[in-house]
Amino acid sequence: MNSSRRLGIDIGGTKCMAVAIDAHGAVIDQQRRPTPQHPDELIQTVIELAQSMKPWDSIGVGMPGLVDRSGVIRAAPNLVEIKNLRVGELLGKEFGCFVYVDSDATCAGAAEWKVGAARGVDDVVMVTLGTGIGGGVIAGGVLIRGANGFTGEIGHMVVDPDGRPCLCGRRGCWERYASGAGLAWLAHSAHDGQGVARAIELAGGKPGDVRGEHVTGAAREGDTDALAVVDDYGRWVALGLVNLTNILDPAMFVLGGGLAVGADVFLAPIRHWFGELLYAPDLRPHPALVFAQLGERAGAIGAAMLADLH
Amino acid sequence: MNSSRRLGIDIGGTKCMAVAIDAHGAVIDQQRRPTPQHPDELIQTVIELAQSMKPWDSIGVGMPGLVDRSGVIRAAPNLVEIKNLRVGELLGKEFGCFVYVDSDATCAGAAEWKVGAARGVDDVVMVTLGTGIGGGVIAGGVLIRGANGFTGEIGHMVVDPDGRPCLCGRRGCWERYASGAGLAWLAHSAHDGQGVARAIELAGGKPGDVRGEHVTGAAREGDTDALAVVDDYGRWVALGLVNLTNILDPAMFVLGGGLAVGADVFLAPIRHWFGELLYAPDLRPHPALVFAQLGERAGAIGAAMLADLH
Numbered sequence: 001m002n003s004s005r006r007l008g009i010d011i012g013g014t015k016c017m018a019v020a021i022d023a024h025g026a027v028i029d030q031q032r033r034p035t036p037q038h039p040d041e042l043i044q045t046v047i048e049l050a051q052s053m054k055p056w057d058s059i060g061v062g063m064p065g066l067v068d069r070s071g072v073i074r075a076a077p078n079l080v081e082i083k084n085l086r087v088g089e090l091l092g093k094e095f096g097c098f099v100y101v102d103s104d105a106t107c108a109g110a111a112e113w114k115v116g117a118a119r120g121v122d123d124v125v126m127v128t129l130g131t132g133i134g135g136g137v138i139a140g141g142v143l144i145r146g147a148n149g150f151t152g153e154i155g156h157m158v159v160d161p162d163g164r165p166c167l168c169g170r171r172g173c174w175e176r177y178a179s180g181a182g183l184a185w186l187a188h189s190a191h192d193g194q195g196v197a198r199a200i201e202l203a204g205g206k207p208g209d210v211r212g213e214h215v216t217g218a219a220r221e222g223d224t225d226a227l228a229v230v231d232d233y234g235r236w237v238a239l240g241l242v243n244l245t246n247i248l249d250p251a252m253f254v255l256g257g258g259l260a261v262g263a264d265v266f267l268a269p270i271r272h273w274f275g276e277l278l279y280a281p282d283l284r285p286h287p288a289l290v291f292a293q294l295g296e297r298a299g300a301i302g303a304a305m306l307a308d309l310h
Numbered sequence: 311m312n313s314s315r316r317l318g319i320d321i322g323g324t325k326c327m328a329v330a331i332d333a334h335g336a337v338i339d340q341q342r343r344p345t346p347q348h349p350d351e352l353i354q355t356v357i358e359l360a361q362s363m364k365p366w367d368s369i370g371v372g373m374p375g376l377v378d379r380s381g382v383i384r385a386a387p388n389l390v391e392i393k394n395l396r397v398g399e400l401l402g403k404e405f406g407c408f409v410y411v412d413s414d415a416t417c418a419g420a421a422e423w424k425v426g427a428a429r430g431v432d433d434v435v436m437v438t439l440g441t442g443i444g445g446g447v448i449a450g451g452v453l454i455r456g457a458n459g460f461t462g463e464i465g466h467m468v469v470d471p472d473g474r475p476c477l478c479g480r481r482g483c484w485e486r487y488a489s490g491a492g493l494a495w496l497a498h499s500a501h502d503g504q505g506v507a508r509a510i511e512l513a514g515g516k517p518g519d520v521r522g523e524h525v526t527g528a529a530r531e532g533d534t535d536a537l538a539v540v541d542d543y544g545r546w547v548a549l550g551l552v553n554l555t556n557i558l559d560p561a562m563f564v565l566g567g568g569l570a571v572g573a574d575v576f577l578a579p580i581r582h583w584f585g586e587l588l589y590a591p592d593l594r595p596h597p598a599l600v601f602a603q604l605g606e607r608a609g610a611i612g613a614a615m616l617a618d619l620h
Contacts, residue, residue, distance in 0.1 A: 066590060075590040084593065123457040135557070139447075139454045139461075146449070146559025147433040148595060153556040156589050158549055160470060168589040239468055246463040247445070247557060249456025279466050279478040280376060283384040283394065285458060 004057035008304025009046055010104055010297075011035060011063045013078040013131055018049045019300040020056055025115035027297060029053055039085050046087075047094050060100035060306035061087060062107035062299045064134065069149040071101035078131060078167070100306035102145070104128070105152050107302030108292070109136015110143055110309055112254045115301070116293040123250045126292070127154065127241070128257035132167075133175040136302075139248060143309055155179065159239055177236035180212040180259045186236075187215045187229050198223040212259055219265045234269025235277075241270070242277040245287060256292030263291055314367035318614025319356055320414055320607075321345060321373045323388040323441055328359045329610040330366055335425035337607060339363055349395050356397075357404050370410035370616035371397060372417035372609045374444065379459040381411035388441060388477070410616035412455070414438075415462050417612030418602070419446015420453055420619055422564045425611070426603040433560045436602070437464065437551070438567035442477075443485040446612075449558060453619055465489065469549055487546035490522040490569045496546075497525045497539050508533040522569055529575045544579025545587075551580070552587040555597060566602030573601055 005028070009018045012035060020029040031049055036042050050059055065076025071088015091099040102110075109118075109126030118124040118138070126136035133155030137144040144151050155175030156168050163172025164185070176182055187196045187210050195207045198218035203209040215233075218226035241253055255263055271289060275281045292298055315338070319328045322345060330339040341359055346352050360369055375386025381398015401409040412420075419428075419436030428434040428448070436446035443465030447454040454461050465485030466478050473482025474495070486492055497506045497520050505517045508528035513519040525543075528536035551563055565573055581599060585591045602608055 066594060068594075074593040137449075137557070139449055139456070140452050142450050142452060144449045144558070147561035147597070148559055150555075150559040150594065151449075151557070153559075153589070156556045157553045158469060158587070160472075161549060162470075170587055170589065239471060243467045243553075244557070245460075246466045247447070247461070247554070248454070249458055249460040249463075251457035277468070277480055279463065279480065280385040284376060284378075284460065287457065 005055065006304040006307055007050060007053055007056035007059045008107070008300040008302065008306075009049055009059070009061050010107065010299030010303055011042065011046065011061065012104065012299070013064060016045055016049060017297060017300045018053060019297055019304060020053055021301055021304045025111075025301065025305065027301065030297065030300070035079075037079065037081050039082055042082070043087070043090050046091060050091075050095065058100070058307035059091070059095065059097065060102070060107070060303035061091065062102060062104040062303040063087065064104050066150050066153070067101055067103045069145065071099060100303070100310060102149065102303070102306055103134065103152060104299045105134025106136040106143070106145070107300075107306065108134070108256055108298040109138060109152070109254070109302065110305055111294050111298045111302035112256065112292050113138050113143070114305055116298065117254045117290045118252050121252050123248070124252050124254060125154075125244050125248060125250045126254045126256060129179055129237075129255060129259035130257035131179060131181055133179045134257070137248065154240065154244065157240060157243060159243070174236075174240040178233070178240055182236065183212040183215055183229070183233050183259065184210055186233050187226075190225060190229050196223070196225045196229055199226055216265050230265055231269045234266050235273040237266065237270050238273035238277055241274055245278065250287050252288040252290060254290055254292050256298055260291050315365065316614040316617055317360060317363055317366035317369045318417070318610040318612065318616075319359055319369070319371050320417065320609030320613055321352065321356065321371065322414065322609070323374060326355055326359060327607060327610045328363055329607055329614060330363055331611055331614045335421075335611065335615065337611065340607065340610070347389065347391050349392055352392070353397070353400050356401060360401075360405065368410070368617035369401070369405060369407065370412070370417070370613035371401065372412060372414040372613040373397065374414050376460050376463070377411055377413045379455065381409060410613070410620060412459065412613070412616055413444065413462060414609045415444025416446045416453070416455070417610075417616065418444070418566055418604075418608040419448060419462070419564070419612065420615055421604050421608045421612035422566065422602050423448050423453070424615055426608065427564045427600045428562050431562050433558070434562050434564060435464075435554050435558060435560045436564045436566060439489055439547075439565060439569035440567035441489060441491055443489045444567070447558065464550065464554065467550060467553060469553070484546075484550040488543070488550055492546065493522040493525055493539070493543050493569065494520055496543055497536075500535060500539050506533070506535045506539055509536055526575050540575055541579045544576050545583040547576065547580050548583035548587055551584055555588065560597050562598040562600060564600055564602050566608055570601050
């Protein structure tokens with residue numbers, strides 16, 4: 001790295017986070033805005049954020065969904081109005097410079113690998129547990145992008161071909177079970193659809209308002225039903241992690257995203273089920289399972305770092 | 311590469327194949343033997359093969375199962391008597407040189423990448439469809455080994471958590487459906503367990519003798535029941551390939567292993583289902599789906615190449 005000031009913007013399903021980082025990856029400025037759903041307004045918001053944080057020497061953008069190597073966002077299940085949006089080109093024209101664009105989870109993975117929980121580890125999978133599940137892959141000491149830049153769409157790994165329908169149009173994607181939305185669904189489905197009584201109380205009495213945090217809250221109080229849901233959730237998370245281990249053999253998984261904030265209650269069930277589901281668990285080292293260190297700014301920090309990783 | 315003569319030995323579930331290659335990867339000598347099940351006899355067979363093919367300047371060995379970076383085979387579902395066999399050390403003592411050891415599918419992937427179907431492609435997944443399913447991963451122009459050398463155990467990716475029991479102790483592993491054994495099972499299960507009549511005929515009349523080749527034979531004749539099984543099989547293969555695409559975004563899949571010999575009848579169903587199961591299939595390039603070019607010698611050729619890839 002040099003002495004440049006690098007700007008990174010992470011466009012999430014609900015908010016845009018912008019950071020400026022110094023040569024050591026430390027955040028020296030930050031801003032956030034709600035994410036507009038319309039493509040034109042979205043681009044305008046990013047432009048305003050970037051202008052308000054000048055001066056900077058490079059700019060990188062992280063986005064959800066399929067982001068190709070030329071900076072086009074092909075499709076994003078959580079931003080349904082967006083198809084083939086030429087983010088890199090549109091922003092490049094505005095700023096008169098090359099704009100680095102990659103998927104939000106690849107950015108988060110890069111940040112945790114360079115300045116976060118996975119510093120110095122050559123084989124890492126970043127798993128962002130939020131509304132969906134995203135992934136960033138580092139293998140053999142290299143940030144893996146794939147032929148088109150689409151590496152890490154791990155949430156759409158099918159783990160049950162006859163399972164729940166997914167926003168992507170298929171059935172039984174991992175994120176239908178192991179994301180925050182998956183946790184809420186497991187809680188709703190408990191007790192033949194009656195749900196977890198204590199989680200409903202914590203949500204203010206309405207079953208439809210139960211979210212992941214209410215389930216973890218009830219589990220932390222020791223509520224038996226909530227603990228059963230958390231155990232089931234841990235099994236689904238572990239199932240996907242085992243699949244990724246069989247394919248990529250990482251030394252470490254970094255768990256990030258909104259759900260990782262309450263993740264202390266999940267860790268024991270995930271570890272238990274990981275050991276149950278892994279082939280030959282006694283004959284091999286298990287990958288470390290750690291939490292992300294950079295919190296909600298990981299994607300933006302990684303986006304800022306893209307200039308140094310290309 | 312230099313002018314050395316390199317020896318490679320691929321230890322399969324039923325046979326051991328040894329080749330000597332020249333500096334261009336061309337095979338200049340080869341031998342084969344049946345694979346003994348007992349570990350001592352297995353090592354002895356490899357030693358005899360290597361001695362009978364002298365002189366050579368380096369030796370590499372490919373093996374099924376979990377082969378770690380120090381040349382220990384931790385476990386192999388298809389060689390049940392083998393646990394923690396120190397192949398690299400035992401052979402190294404015998405020959406007084408370092409012995410390169412890696413998984414058979416990683417070896418096959420390396421060979422197809424360097425001198426076979428995937429020459430010049432930077433992001434490749436090799437898929438060996440045989441008794442089980444093995445994998446080799448090349449990403450970003452690098453042969454990926456993983457933290458312990460266990461990369462590519464793609465056959466044990468769980469695709470149905472309540473599915474068929476697997477030799478590995480879990481349920482619903484991809485290879486239960488998409489391997490040669492999986493194809494035979496799909497054929498046995500057709501028509502509520504009555505099986506595919508024409509395939510049974512081709513197998514000599516006994517339902518228990520039906521193997522993949524009898525199903526593909528019947529399908530090639532246009533038998534409706536066999537074609538339905540082949541379509542179902544194509545869906546299972548495609549499901550795993552789509553999962554791997556979501557995770558790794560390869561430019562190419564190379565299909566190898568015993569089943570790839572009859573694979574012309576599978577290609578159309580696999581392509582069809584791949585398009586059905588992929589997220590946003592119209593908005594992205596699909597990976598090329600090609601057959602391995604090096605046939606049953608791929609693993610041995612790749613084992614011989616390990617000396618140049620380490």
